[in-house]
Amino acid sequence: MLTLPRFDWVHPETLDQLLDHMREHAAESLILAGGTDAVPNLKHRLHEPQYVVAIGRIAELAFIRHETDGLHLGPLVTLSRVASEPRIRAEFASLARAAGLVAGPQLRNMGTIGGNLCLDTRCTYYNQTYFWREALGFCLKKSGTLCHVVPQGKRCVAAHSSDLAPVLITLGAEVEIAGHAGRRTVSVEEFFVPDGIHNNVLAPGEVVTRLFVPAAARGLATGYQKLRPRASIDFPMLSVAFAARMNGVCESARLVVSAIAAKPRTIHGADDVARGRPLDESVAGALGELAHRQCQPLISVPYDHDYRRAMVPVFVRRAVRQAAGP
Numbered sequence: 659m660l661t662l663p664r665f666d667w668v669h670p671e672t673l674d675q676l677l678d679h680m681r682e683h684a685a686e687s688l689i690l691a692g693g694t695d696a697v698p699n700l701k702h703r704l705h706e707p708q709y710v711v712a713i714g715r716i717a718e719l720a721f722i723r724h725e726t727d728g729l730h731l732g733p734l735v736t737l738s739r740v741a742s743e744p745r746i747r748a749e750f751a752s753l754a755r756a757a758g759l760v761a762g763p764q765l766r767n768m769g770t771i772g773g774n775l776c777l778d779t780r781c782t783y784y785n786q787t788y789f790w791r792e793a794l795g796f797c798l799k800k801s802g803t804l805c806h807v808v809p810q811g812k813r814c815v816a817a818h819s820s821d822l823a824p825v826l827i828t829l830g831a832e833v834e835i836a837g838h839a840g841r842r843t844v845s846v847e848e849f850f851v852p853d854g855i856h857n858n859v860l861a862p863g864e865v866v867t868r869l870f871v872p873a874a875a876r877g878l879a880t881g882y883q884k885l886r887p888r889a890s891i892d893f894p895m896l897s898v899a900f901a902a903r904m905n906g907v908c909e910s911a912r913l914v915v916s917a918i919a920a921k922p923r924t925i926h927g928a929d930d931v932a933r934g935r936p937l938d939e940s941v942a943g944a945l946g947e948l949a950h951r952q953c954q955p956l957i958s959v960p961y962d963h964d965y966r967r968a969m970v971p972v973f974v975r976r977a978v979r980q981a982a983g984p
C-alpha cells in the first residue's frame with residue numbers, strides 16, 4: 659500500500675490568505691486543488707512538502723462567467739462542469755470535448771481546470787514509486803543526475819499531458835497569475851516552457867487565478883482528438899487540437915500537437931497551408947504531413963514512439979475533419 663508522507667494541512671478560505679501563506683512558505687508548499695494528480699504524486703514521494711495547501715474552499719476561484727469579451731473561468735471549476743455547461747459546449751466545443759475526455763467521470767468530478775493546466779509532466783521513469791526510482795538511481799527531474807530517456811541530455815523531456823492546454827492554445831486563451839508582487843496575464847502558449855522539470859512560468863508563490871478565452875474564439879471551427887490505449891481513464895499518448903476561422907474558406911488556422919514533449923507543440927506553417935482553402939481532405943492531408951515533419955515523440959511516454967509518430971497525421975486529419983463538421 660502506498661501511504662502519504664507527513665505534512666501539515668493549510669486551508670485558506672480567500673485568495674489573500676493563500677497568497678499570504680505562499681509569500682512565507684512557497685518553497686515548502688504544494689498547492690492541492692482537486693488532488694487527482696497531486697495525491698498520487700505525494701504517495702510516490704515525487705513531492706515532499708511541509709505544507710499541503712488545499713485551495714478547494716476558496717469560493718472566489720470557482721466561477722464561470724460568459725461576458726461580451728469572452729469566457730472567464732476560475733481555476734477551481736471542475737472538468738465535469740466545463741464538459742457539460744451548455745454554453746461552453748455550444749460556443750467552445752473543443753474545450754468542452756477535451757474536458758470530457760480527461761481520465762474518467764470520478765476524476766473529472768474532482769479535477770479542476772487550474773490543476774489540469776498546472777499538471778506535472780509525466781514520464782515512464784518518473785511516475786513510479788520511490789522504491790522503483792531509487793533502484794534506477796533516480797533521474798534529473800527528481801533526486802538524480804541522469805535522464806534515462808536522453809542519457810546525454812541536460813534537460814528533462816517528460817511529456818506535457820494536459821488535455822485542455824493544446825485546445826486553449828488554439829483558442830488564443832490567456833492565464834491570469836497572482837503572486838505577492840501582483841497579477842500578470844500571459845497567453846496559454848507562453849505559459850509553458852520546454853523544461854520537463856518545471857514546464858510553466860509560475861514563479862515560487864504564484865498561483866493561477868483565472869483562465870480567459872476571448873470572444874473571437876466563439877465562431878471558430880474546432881476539433882480535438884486524443885490517442886490513448888483505452889477509451890477512458892488513460893492520459894493522452896498523443897493529442898491534437900485544431901481551430902480555424904472560416905468564411906467559406908479558411909481565414910486563419912492553428913494546429914497544436916501535445917503529449918510528445920514538455921510543452922505543447924504549435925505546428926509552424928499550419929496557417930499558410932490552410933488559409934484561402936476549404937477544410938477538405940486535401941488540406942487535412944497537407945496539415946497532417948506538416949505536423950508529421952515537426953513531431954518526434956520520445957520514449958518518456960510508455961508507448962511505442964514510432965507508432966505515436968505514425969499516428970500524428972492520422973489524428974491531425976481527424977481533428978481537421980471534426981472542425982469541418984458533417
Ligand SMILES: Cc1cc2nc3c(=O)[nH]c(=O)nc-3n(C[C@H](O)[C@H](O)[C@H](O)COP(=O)(O)OP(=O)(O)OC[C@H]3O[C@@H](n4cnc5c(N)ncnc54)[C@H](O)[C@@H]3O)c2cc1C
Pocket residue numbers: 688689690691692693694695696697698733737759760761762765768769770771772773774775776777778819820821822864865866867891892893894
Ligand atoms: C488515473 C488518472 C488518469 C488521468 N488522466 C488524465 C487525462 O487523460 N488527461 C489529463 O489532462 N489529466 C489526466 N489526469 C490528471 C488529472 O486528473 C487532471 O489533469 C486534473 O484536471 C488535475 O486537476 P486537479 O484539480 O485534480 O489538480 P491537482 O492534483 O490538485 O493539482 C495538479 C497540479 O497543479 C497545481 N495546481 C492546482 N491548481 C493550481 C492553481 N490554481 N495554481 C497553481 N498551481 C495549481 C498543483 O500544485 C499540482 O502541481 C489523470 C489522473 C489520474 C489519476
Ligand code: SF4
Pocket residue numbers: 780781782783784797798799800804805806807808813814815816854958
Ligand atoms: S525525461 Fe529524463 S529527466 Fe525527465 S522524468 Fe524522464 S527520465 Fe527523468
